[in-house]
Amino acid sequence: MRLAAIFAVVLAACACGKKPETGSGTGNGTGTGTGSPGDCEAARKNVEALYRAEAEAEKAAAKDPSKVNVDEMVADNTTMVMNDCAVQPGKVAPCAAAAKSVAQLEDTCLIPLDEEGTEGEQLLPSSP
Secondary structure (H helix, E strand, O other): OHHHHHHHHHHHHHHHOOOOOOOOOOOOOOOOOOOOHHHHHHHHHHHHHHHHHHHHHHHHHOOOHHHOOHHHHHHHHHHHHHHHHHHOHHHHHHHHHHOOOHHHHHHHHOOOOOOOOHHHHHHOOOOO
């Protein structure tokens, strides 16, 4: 009991010298953790630019550049990101909009693939 009283006195003494911090208070986040399809569309431009740069580099390095269809690669990869964004817009949209590379986008923003490959099942029509 005596130890608890000493602890309370020490704790109170440490807290008394503290002054409250003040700041500008100019934050702009909502803190809701939600997102909308509009947020996904806003991220689309960055996603397309990242995949276009990657596809152009792949085409430049290819032995037969005529076999690399840049537009198709960009469209396919962008669709993949937009599908994940539709499922989790609050997570994917801001991350995809801020991504600086395809590796960062795919590693940190997208819904992880499972080991069994069942992620594709969500795209199949449901059976009656």
